[in-house]
Amino acid sequence: MMRKRGTGGVIRRSLSAAGVATALTALTASVAPAAPAAPADSTAITLTPRGVPGAGAITGENLGFSVESADLAHGFLTKPRMSQWLKTLGRHGVLRLGGYSMDLVWPTFGAYRDAPTPPEAIGGRVDRSDLIRLKALLRDSGWKATLGVPLKKIIDPSKIKDPTKDPSPPVTLDQAVAEVKAAHEILGDDLLAVEIGNEYDNVTTLTPAEYYATMKKYHAAIKQAVPHANIKVTGPSANTAKTNTQLDGFVSAVQADTGSDPRQMIAEFTNHLYPQSHCGSSNATIAGLLSPDTYVTDRTKLTGIMDITGRLNSGIPAVINESNSASCSGQPGVSDAYATSLWSLDYLLQTAQSRVSQVQFHTSTAAICGDFKARDSKDYPISYRYYGAFCAADQHALDSDRLSAAPLYYGLWAFHQVPEGRFLDVGLPDTALSQLRAYAVEGRNGSLTMVLINIQDSAGDDVTVNLPPAYRGGDAVTLRTSAADGLASVDADAISLGGRTLSDRGVPSGRPGATPVRVSGGRSTITVAPGTAQIITFSPR
Structure with missing residues (x-):
């Protein structure tokens, strides 16, 4: 990521960690003793972690949230209650302020400070007080x-696909730049970059080259207004298609612009990705969310992102800056079900392993659980989204600043337990993806963390891991639900991580507890119960 805080996000491999990778690789050529027989209702799987060139990393900066601009305008994002929910997931996350309402808010800065709010600004009004409260949130949370x-x-009106759909307030380029200038004055280095528009290909007919030209126009105007701030822009933030056509065209436009250095203008290559959809007549399912086809499709998308952006050899990070389980606010019974705890843990690991720098999960910040409001309601865009990370039990709880962790949040919290380090290959075949997801992370201190996720509702997995002789044991933290309906449960109160839960203030009931895992003869066999995830950290003696 592009944090302005030195080299803290850079992974440094210690000699001991490098030795782990060497020892693990050597094991692939050895013949290990037979694993214990698995129970009849379990599947036996053997994994041998080994080092691979150019692997992705857990950096401590892999996780963020995407929040509607309207949540900032209405003051919901910057309520003091939000800080603890962010800190529980680590102190190096990123809030992306944007989404569909990016074009529906009214910035009151510069010459527009006292301008009346036009009726099209259904997303609300943003002023300096909003940015001051945002600064307090960022300072407290990190x-x-x-x-x-x-x-x-900002663009030619003829390029708008449907001018009658959610007509935008008449924001000018000068007005938008005045907001950026004020944000820089108030936020300082806490302002990482400026994103130009939301899903340009969904709302305009701009070609990727035309969008790039608009980005350059914006950047030039910002640079003129704040000449010494070095504020960079991000894009293209294209729609959620499974292909990378828009990104490919955008990068081609950047390559063709031989008179500019993209590193001086672009902070991130931003992309959107939703594995499923609830738009129009489309429906998402738990089976679809956790299916091997979805996993492989996402893997292809992520690999394509890195291949395309890698053509520039610029070192500019690629980010999924808007994502979740299903587009168009998620699917009830899917996006708010326990299945998303396992999915989000798996998805974050898959994305980090692909070398995409960060995933920002789109979420609401002032929702009542289950109280969904459609976009054509008078309350839009203040609407509950089924894929939200937190929500209030009722209006009284919301008014009392008490939120509840949604199943999604538990998966993010579980991801936060994985130590920083480089990914190793585990040799899990695609034929096993219908039952298990598996990852290995080589820590800086020589530790090895395995994450094993059983995405089945009934059958267990007995996973045998081949380890170097130096390892004598490990500790496992388990993500699970006690609800009888398992993956389909929408009872977040039944979810625990290492036996711990989250309060309505976002405070864990304690550090997730761990159970010991035996290592014998260079092997460890872990039983991963149906619908659970195990985070096992092995330490060398």
Whole structure:
């Protein structure tokens, strides 16, 4: 990521960690003793972690949230209650302020400070007080922010796909730049970058080259207004298609612009990705969310992102800056089910392993659980999203600043337990993806963390891991639900991580507890119960 805090996000491999990778690789050529027989209702799987060139990493900066610009305008994001929910997931996350309402808010800065709010600004009004409260949130939580600015009124009106759909307030380029200038003055280095528009290909007919030209126009105007701040922009933030056509065209436009250095202008290559959809007549399912086909499709998408952005050899990170289980606010019974705890843990690991720098999960910040409001309601865009990370039990709880962790949040919390380090290959075949997801992370201190996720509702997995002789044992933290309906349960109160839960203030009931895992003869066999995830850290003697 592009944090302005030195080299803290850079992984440094210690000699002991390098030795782990060497020892693990050597094991692939050895003949190990037979694993114990698995129970009849379990599947036996053997994994041998080994080092691979160019592997992704757990950096401590892999996780963030995407929040509607309207949540900032209405003051929901910056309520003091939000800080603890961010800190529980680590102190190096990023808040992306944008989404669909990026074009529906009214910035009151510069010459527009006292301008009346036009009726099209259904996303609300943003002023300096909002940015001051945002600064307090970022300072307390340790998180950073990217700021989204409108696109639809900045470009040629003939390029808007449907001018009658959610018509945008008449924001000018000068007005948007005045907001960026104020954000820089108030947020300082906590402002990481400025995002130009949201899903340009969904709302405009701009070609990737035309979008790139608009980005350059924005960047030039920002640089003129704040000449010494070195504020960079992000894009293209294209729609959620499974292909990378828009990104490919954008990078081609950047390559063709031989008179510019993208490193001086672009902070991140941003992409959107939703594995499933609830838009129109589409419906998401738990089976689809956890299916091997979805996993492989996402893997292809992520690999494509890195291949395309890698053509520039610029070192500019690639980020999924808007994502979740299903687009169009998620699917009830899927996006708010326990299945998303396992999915989000798996998805974050898959994305980090692919070398994409960060995933920002789109979430609401002032929702009542289950109280969904459609986009055409008078309350839009203040609407509950089934894929939200937290929500209030009722209006009284919301008014009392008490939120509840949704199943999604437990998966993010579980990911936060994985130590920083480089990924190793575990040799899990695609034929096993219907039952298990497996990852290995080589820690800086020589530790080895295995994450084993059983995505089945009934059958268990007995996973045998081949280890170097130096390892004598490990500790396992388990993510599980006690609800009888398992993956389909929407009872977040039944979820625990290492026996611990989260309060309505976002405070864990304690550090997730661990159970010992035996290692014998260079092997360890872990039983992963149905619908659970195990995070096992092996330490050398």
